[in-house]
Amino acid sequence: MSALLVIIILGVLATLILESMPSIKSLGIGFLWGKIWDPVQNIYGAYPFLVGTLLTSFIALIISVPFSYAIAIYLGEYNPKGWLSDLLKNTIELIAAVPSIIYGFWGLFVLVPIIRTFEMKIGVAPYGIGVFTSSLILAVMIIPYAASLGITLIRMVPSPLKEGAYALGATRYEVIKSVIMPYTRSGLFAGILLSLGRALGETMAVTMLIGNTSAVADSLKNAIFGPGNTMASVIANEFTEADHTEYLSALIELGLVLFFVTVVINLIGKRIITRFTNN
């Protein structure tokens, strides 16, 4: 049965490669930086979606990092036991449990109007939906992954190290800064990688909030606050509409790229964690 897993993974890979062959053959490597995605004219370029995916994921990551670090430090070091700590930990696990479709639905009806007024205030086109909105929701969704790993890692810091620093007269902040952080740095980084992997592949919430435009924005400001598209959202939206082979296989090639990127990121993250926990 264990061998079945290897077969499934190989099967997934084979299917993706095989089905995206028509587009790989006709478009070549230029597919990745082609700026125009126009199925009607039969022109396919993945650049808008690559940019969209990277932009949403990285904004989400930047927003989420302070939160995940704060949770990891608070529950790992300041308050590792007790009812308050349990309550907070369960709450964070609950954030990961809520289905992404519910975040998307809520975002569409509650967050979008808020963002729209905010966008009017700062003077950009008030779409409401767009890259920034998706990133906000995405940030909330990925925090638990980095946070819960961080808690475990910070609790693993050997107490002789911390006690040594306290004995030398260090304050709590100094212990965290110069003992705990350096000790857990690689592990916390791995946690961030895992949540990045999560963000890249997230589909439903992003599909509902990003606005689904395949054009490349003319400025960074428009790229962040305007509507966009990610690899996952374009697949979700256009897969059932793809009416000819090349269109379909271009979408599958996007899936293949997504598969590779997330797999590599996840494996690197997992490798770092294994090395960390074995030492």
Place this chain on the structure above:
Amino acid sequence: MEAKIGFRNVKSVIFKSIVVFFAFLITVPLIVVLVYIIKQGVTQVNWHFLTNVPAPVGETGGGILNALWGSFIMVMAAAVVAIPIGMMAGIYLSENSRTKLAYYSGLCVDILQGVPSIVVGIVVYFWVVKPLGTFSAISGSLALAIMMLPIVIRSTEQTLRLLPDSLKEAALSLGVPYHRVILKVIVPCGFAGILSGITLSIARVIGETAPLLFTAFGNPYLSSSLTKPMESLPHLIFTYATSPYDDWHNLAWGASFILLMFVLILNIVTKLLTRRWKIQL
């Protein structure tokens, strides 16, 4: 020196307040989302809502029976496929952690855990939907089963690793054959842990929409046929939430409420089960 230690202490206190602030700030979005969904959804839910299929636009009433039934059937079918396979693979991984096959399949579990759900949807589309020529519940179940596998495997493996070797050795020394040791000693002892993995995996896939978009597809009518398209709760929410009609939005809020309740209950059950076992999933 006095002033300096004072400054350092202040810095420490400030840092702590920042950490506490951020750590608790994250509960705000969750509470806001939960309260909003419950407020919007709870008024929609009544007996009529649970026992009827959606009404066409313009007609009042209608419910989500087709989605409830579809989600139930597809998740059950997925569980029937994924649980035995996952448990067997988990047992294998915990019993033979040093073989080459165990290394590669462990790697594959890691990969599978990270595969975006939409990619699973694409692949199952080519495995089942295209050969059969139609969207079908069975393809949706297969996609969900693939998503369930890594969670069931990992929880089984980790629970069984926690069992003391003496348990197995005692049974073997009494002359019990190996396969009976596994079935009668190891699995029953780790049952609560395995069960928690199962409930967690069900909680995870019951809200999955992306793999169902190209597989089960959705169906506005009540259907029990595994070879026909079938509606599911998350897919119904997606279709109705993105529609322009207020009636349909209300239906989707009600469905979100039900889905949320399922997920919360399953997570609490998992929590209660893992409390006994102290396993990390």
